[in-house]
Every structure is written in structure tokens, then in C-alpha cells.
Amino acid sequence: MSIEIKNVNKRFGDFVALDNVSVSIPSGQLTALLGPSGGGKSTLLRIIAGLESAESGTVEIEGLNATKLPPQKRNVGFVFQHYAAFKHLSVARNVAFGLEIRKRPKDEIRERVNELLDLVHLRQFADRLPSQLSGGQRQRMALARALAVQPTVLLLDEPFGALDAKVRKELRDWLRRLHDEVHVTTVFVTHDQEEALEVADEIVVINEGRVEQIGSPDELYDQPANDFVMKFLGPVTQLGDRLVRPHDLHLQVGERDAEAVSGRVTRVTRIGFEIRVEVSTGDQVVTVTLNRNEFLSLGIGTGAEVQVRVAPDVPAVVRAAA
Numbered sequence: 001m002s003i004e005i006k007n008v009n010k011r012f013g014d015f016v017a018l019d020n021v022s023v024s025i026p027s028g029q030l031t032a033l034l035g036p037s038g039g040g041k042s043t044l045l046r047i048i049a050g051l052e053s054a055e056s057g058t059v060e061i062e063g064l065n066a067t068k069l070p071p072q073k074r075n076v077g078f079v080f081q082h083y084a085a086f087k088h089l090s091v092a093r094n095v096a097f098g099l100e101i102r103k104r105p106k107d108e109i110r111e112r113v114n115e116l117l118d119l120v121h122l123r124q125f126a127d128r129l130p131s132q133l134s135g136g137q138r139q140r141m142a143l144a145r146a147l148a149v150q151p152t153v154l155l156l157d158e159p160f161g162a163l164d165a166k167v168r169k170e171l172r173d174w175l176r177r178l179h180d181e182v183h184v185t186t187v188f189v190t191h192d193q194e195e196a197l198e199v200a201d202e203i204v205v206i207n208e209g210r211v212e213q214i215g216s217p218d219e220l221y222d223q224p225a226n227d228f229v230m231k232f233l234g235p236v237t238q239l240g241d242r243l244v245r246p247h248d249l250h251l252q253v254g255e256r257d258a259e260a261v262s263g264r265v266t267r268v269t270r271i272g273f274e275i276r277v278e279v280s281t282g283d284q285v286v287t288v289t290l291n292r293n294e295f296l297s298l299g300i301g302t303g304a305e306v307q308v309r310v311a312p313d314v315p316a317v318v319r320a321a322a
Contacts, residue, residue, distance in 0.1 A: 002027035002153060002185040003048060008057030010043055010209075017043040018054070019209040025202075027062075030179045030186045032200035034193065036232070040209040041189045042157055048187065049155050050074050062152050077146030077154045077184075079139070085130035091141055092117065092126040098149040116144040119178065136167040140174070147182065156188035160195075168192075172199050193233050197221065205229050237287040239308060246289035248314045251277060252307045253298055260307035261286075265300055279308055 003025035010018040018040050025031050033041035046052040048059060050071035058067045066074050086094050092113050099109045117123040120140040122133075130138055139159055146154055159175075160168045176199050179186055190196050196203050197217040205212040205220065205228075213225040224230035227243060236243050239261060256262055263279040263286065270276075275295040277288045286308055290298075300306060 004060040006058045008054045016209045027185050028183045029201040031202045032196035033189045033204050034196040035206040039207045041206045045189050049078050075152045077151035079142045079146050079156045079159050090127050095144045120144045135163050154184050154186045239286050246287045248311050249288045250309050250311050251288050256307050260309040265304045
């Protein structure tokens with residue numbers, strides 16, 4: 001394991017930020033810390049970086065007890081949401097900064113900076129000032145600067161949070177490709193479920209200072225440990241006393257079978273190729289997601305009498321909270 005967090009606790013006054021948190025983060029993987037705002041994910045990242053200290057518990061990085069080490073002794077790279085560049089230095093000098101203060105030879109610095117600027121597709125902007133870059137380009141520069149000193153671990157705190165949706169999407173695709181090239185152990189904080197599911201090898205779901213579940217995107221989506229994880233990692237709907245994904249429900253018309261619940265279509269919403277059908281079963285409104293062909297084959301519209309049932313191949317269903 002690259003990072004071992006054991007029994008870490010952290011309070012800010014009366015507020016419990018982390019409650020006996022233990023997490024193992026594998027070497028060479030891209031791990032997301034995912035959860036709602038105020039859930040503790042950024043605090044955990046800052047404790048790994050040494051920017052906050054835990055009240056109890058231990059942090060090991062590559063087998064070294066880093067619990068009491070200052071940030072500069074931990075060999076971690078850190079990128080914040082709002083990147084503080086040196087405004088008076090060129091892009092190349094910003095990337096070189098960490099190497100220059102370590103007094104590396106000039107030839108080595110030049111070679112490393114050029115290599116990194118190629119990696120983040122900013123070579124042609126080497127002589128520009130940060131103010132002459134777009135927000136996405138500045139974040140790529142920030143990543144290059146963090147990677148320059150060859151950190152053991154790269155820590156990213158909502159790195160794309162301040163950018164618009166289109167740029168976020170482009171950068172997360174780029175981050176995944178970058179990680180596949182450099183293979184540095186990377187931990188990133190996000191509250192964006194789609195970002196975590198799309199980019200991460202492993203996701204740690206954190207809520208109210210506690211770890212709810214750790215697993216691959218597929219494991220968390222298909223086999224959530226509890227209601228919170230299921231609701232946080234994607235759309236859910238309730239049928240009877242069971243929580244399911246809207247795409248795990250089947251609609252049928254005509255004769256009712258023993259597994260189905262009768263209802264009436266109250267709303268049909270088209271979102272691209274996806275059709276969202278809301279069905280009132282009397283005491284509940286159930287959402288069913290179909291593709292366009294499935295919907296058209298049923299020949300239904302608002303007011304139609306239908307049957308709703310859970311698809312037989314759904315592996316596990318989580319009980320809804322009372």
C-alpha cells in the first residue's frame with residue numbers, strides 16, 4: 001500500500017471532521033475521496049499532505065510513518081482548486097520552481113520542465129505568464145509543477161471545481177490519460193459522482209467524517225453498502241420498500257404478474273435517447289428509465305395503465321430507510 005490511514009480523528013471545535021477513519025490507498029492507483037460538502041474528504045487529504053494534523057491516529061506513506069512529518073518531508077505533490085501561481089514568473093519558471101529551490105542542475109531542470117510541459121500539452125506556452133492561460137491550462141500547469149519534484153503521492157483537492165462543465169469533462173479525461181502515463185499514486189477529492197465514477201480506480205465514500213464504503217466504481221454502483229452510498233452514487237427510486245436504480249425497473253402493459261406493481265403513467269420526460277417515465281402506484285411515484293426503442297415498443301403515454309417490476313437480474317437491492 002502507498003498510504004495507510006489508521007484510526008484518524010480530527011475535530012474543529014465541537015465539529016467532528018473525521019471520526020476514527022482508516023483507509024488503505026494502493027500504490028500507483030487513482031483514488032477518489034467522494035462525498036458531500038463538509039463530509040471530511042478535504043480534511044483527510046490535508047492530513048495526508050501534512051497541512052493539517054490529526055488529533056489521534058497515524059499516517060504512513062510508502063511505509064514511512066509520516067504522522068508528525070512536515071509537508072516538505074512527505075514527498076507529496078499538492079494541487080488546490082484555486083491554484084496560486086507565481087504571477088510574475090513564466091509557465092516554465094512556475095513548473096521549475098520546486099526544482100530550483102532544491103538546487104538541481106540547470107540542465108536537469110530544463111530537461112525536466114520541457115518533458116513535463118510536453119506531458120501536459122503546454123510546451124508552446126512555456127514563455128507566457130499564468131494570466132495569459134485559460135483556467136484549464138492553469139490547472140494543467142499546476143499539475144506539471146506538482147509532478148516536477150517526482151512526488152511519491154499526488155494529492156488533488158477539487159482540482160477542476162472552479163471550471164465550467166465542458167472544461168471539467170475535458171480535464172478529467174486528460175487526468176485519466178496522464179495518470180496512465182505517469183502511474184504516480186494519486187488521491188483526488190471531489191463531490192462530483194460522475195467525475196469519481198469516470199476517472200477513479202477506487203472510490204472512498206466519506207460522509208459526516210466516516211468512511212461509508214471503499215471499492216471500485218462498479219462495486220459501489222452495483223453493490224452499495226447502504227442507502228447513503230446508493231443515493232449518492234446515482235439516481236434511485238423506491239418501489240415498495242426497496243431502493244433501486246431507475247434503469248433496473250421494467251415496465252409492462254397488460255396482464256399483471258406476481259412480481260409487478262400496478263400504476264398509472266403521470267409524466268414522460270425525454271432526455272436525449274433516454275426516456276424517464278414517472279408512474280404513480282397510489283402511495284408512491286416511481287421513476288423508470290427506458291431507452292427510446294423500449295419506450296416506443298410499449299406504446300404508452302401519460303395516463304396509461306402499466307405494471308412495474310424489478311428486473312430479475314438485479315444482483316442486490318438495498319432496503320429503503322424507514
